[in-house]
Amino acid sequence: MACNSCSTGKNGQPKGCRNNGTCGTDGCNKLTVFDWLSNMSLPNGEKPFNCVEVRFKNGRKHYYKNPDNLSLSIGDVVATQAQFGHDIGMVTLTGELVRIQMKRKKVDIDDAETVRKIYRKASEKDIRIWQEARDKEEPMKVRARQFAIDLNLEMKISDIEFQGDGSKATFYYTAEDRVDFRELIKVYARDFKTRIEMRQVGFRQEAARLGGIGSCGRELCCSTWLTDFRSVSTSSARYQQLSLNPQKLAGQCGKLKCCLNYELDTYLEALESFPKTDIKLVTEKGTAVCQKTDIFKGFMWYAYEGEWMNWHKLTTEQANEIIDRNVKNKKVPSLEEYAADLIEDTKVKYDNVVGQDSLTRFDSPKRKKKRRNNKGRNRNRKKASRNAK
Numbered sequence: 001m002a003c004n005s006c007s008t009g010k011n012g013q014p015k016g017c018r019n020n021g022t023c024g025t026d027g028c029n030k031l032t033v034f035d036w037l038s039n040m041s042l043p044n045g046e047k048p049f050n051c052v053e054v055r056f057k058n059g060r061k062h063y064y065k066n067p068d069n070l071s072l073s074i075g076d077v078v079a080t081q082a083q084f085g086h087d088i089g090m091v092t093l094t095g096e097l098v099r100i101q102m103k104r105k106k107v108d109i110d111d112a113e114t115v116r117k118i119y120r121k122a123s124e125k126d127i128r129i130w131q132e133a134r135d136k137e138e139p140m141k142v143r144a145r146q147f148a149i150d151l152n153l154e155m156k157i158s159d160i161e162f163q164g165d166g167s168k169a170t171f172y173y174t175a176e177d178r179v180d181f182r183e184l185i186k187v188y189a190r191d192f193k194t195r196i197e198m199r200q201v202g203f204r205q206e207a208a209r210l211g212g213i214g215s216c217g218r219e220l221c222c223s224t225w226l227t228d229f230r231s232v233s234t235s236s237a238r239y240q241q242l243s244l245n246p247q248k249l250a251g252q253c254g255k256l257k258c259c260l261n262y263e264l265d266t267y268l269e270a271l272e273s274f275p276k277t278d279i280k281l282v283t284e285k286g287t288a289v290c291q292k293t294d295i296f297k298g299f300m301w302y303a304y305e306g307e308w309m310n311w312h313k314l315t316t317e318q319a320n321e322i323i324d325r326n327v328k329n330k331k332v333p334s335l336e337e338y339a340a341d342l343i344e345d346t347k348v349k350y351d352n353v354v355g356q357d358s359l360t361r362f363d364s365p366k367r368k369k370k371r372r373n374n375k376g377r378n379r380n381r382k383k384a385s386r387n388a389k
Contacts, residue, residue, distance in 0.1 A: 032092055033092070033097065037095055037096050049099045050065060050067070052094050053101065054089040058208075058209040059223070063109075063114075065109075065116070067118075072094055077126075078121055079119045081118070084167060084168065084195070087164040087165070088164030088165075122164075133165075137159075137161070141157060143191070144160065147187050148181075151183060151187070154176065157172070158172050159210065160172070169192065169195070170199055173199075174201060174203055175200060202229075208222035209223075214257075216259075220252065221258055230258070230261055273298070274316050275319050277293065278290075281326065281335065282326045283334050284333050287304065287305050288305070289302065298315055312335040312339040
C-alpha cells in the first residue's frame with residue numbers, strides 16, 4: 001500500500017516519495033525499530049503481547065491494544081481509536097518487543113487515554129477517505145501560512161496532519177514567544193470547515209518532522225533514528241576544540257547540532273589525563289602559560305609570559321610532573337629541558353618509487369624540427385646552373 005506521493009509513474013516506474021520519507025507508508029521506513037525477536041517462539045502456554053506499535057505521518061508513533069486479537073503484522077494499515085472518530089496508521093512493531101519499547105518509554109498499559117485500542121484493519125473506504133484528506137494538506141498549509149501573515153502573528157505553520165477520517169486537522173507551528181491564535185482558529189474553522197487543533201513544537205521537532213540533508217551529506221539524525229533530544233551547549237564545542245562559528249555549529253533547525261554530543265564523552269575521558277589549561281607552570285626562567293592542546297597526540301604547548309612567540313611542546317606527563325613539583329614549592333630550571341626531548345626531525349625524505357622525477361613525464365613529447373641543409377641546397381643549385389650552360 002502506498003499513498004499518492006509514492007505511487008508509480010509512467011510505464012510502471014516509481015515516482016519516489018515526494019514527502020522526504022515522512023508519509024508513513026511502506027516505502028518510508030522512518031524511525032523503524034528492527035524486530036530482532038520476530039524469529040523467536042514464545043514458551044508453551046504464554047500468550048503473545050496484545051499491543052502493537054502504530055506509526056502515523058512524520059514518524060509519530062503510539063501504542064494500541066489489540067482486544068479482538070486481530071492477526072496483525074508489520075506493514076498492515078489499521079483503523080485506531082482517536083479522541084473523536086478514528087485515525088489511520090501503519091503497524092511498525094508487534095510481539096514482545098513492543099512490551100520492551102513501552103517499558104523503556106514508560107508507557108502505562110492500563111492508561112486508557114495513553115493506550116487506546118485498534119478497531120479493525122483499514123478497509124478500502126477508510127484508505128480512500130484517508131488519502132483524500134492527505135491530498136488537502138499541502139494546499140491547506142499554503143493558505144494557513146497566508147492567514148497567519150495577514151493577522152501579523154509571529155509564528156510559522158510548519159506542517160498539517162489530518163486525522164484518518166478527515167474530521168480533524170492538526171496544525172503544527174513554531175514560535176519564539178507565546179502566540180494568541182484565537183482569531184486565527186476562527187479563520188481556519190470558517191475557511192477549512194473542520195475541527196482545528198493547534199500544537200506548538202520546538203525547532204528540533206520541526207526539523208525531525210520535515211526531514212532534510214545535513215552538512216555531512218546524510219539524512220538528518222532526528223528524522224531517521226534519533227528519538228530523544230539531549231540539550232547541546234557551546235561547552236560541547238569547546239571541549240572538542242571546535243571554533244565557535246554559529247554557521248558551522250548550527251543545524252537546519254537553527255540550534256546547535258545534536259552530533260556535537262556523540263563524541264563528547266570520549267573527549268571528556270581523554271581530557272582527564274590533561275592538566276587544566278588555566279594552571280601556570282612556574283620555572284626558574286619564568287612562568288609559562290598554556291597556549292594550545294592536542295587531545296589526539298597528548299601534547300601541550302606553553303609559552304613564557306612576555307615571550308608569547310616562542311612555544312614549547314610538552315607531553316601531558318611532563319606537564320603534570322612540573323605541576324606536582326610546583327605544588328611542593330619546587331621549580332624546574334626551564335621548559336627547554338623537557339621540550340628538547342621532543343625535538344623531531346621534520347626533514348621529509350623523498351623516495352623515487354616511480355623511477356622518474358619529471359613532473360611532465362606524462363606530457364606528449366615535442367617533435368624536433370628538422371634543420372635545413374643549406375649546403376646541399378646550394379650544391380643542387382650550382383649543378384642546375386652548369387647543366388643549363
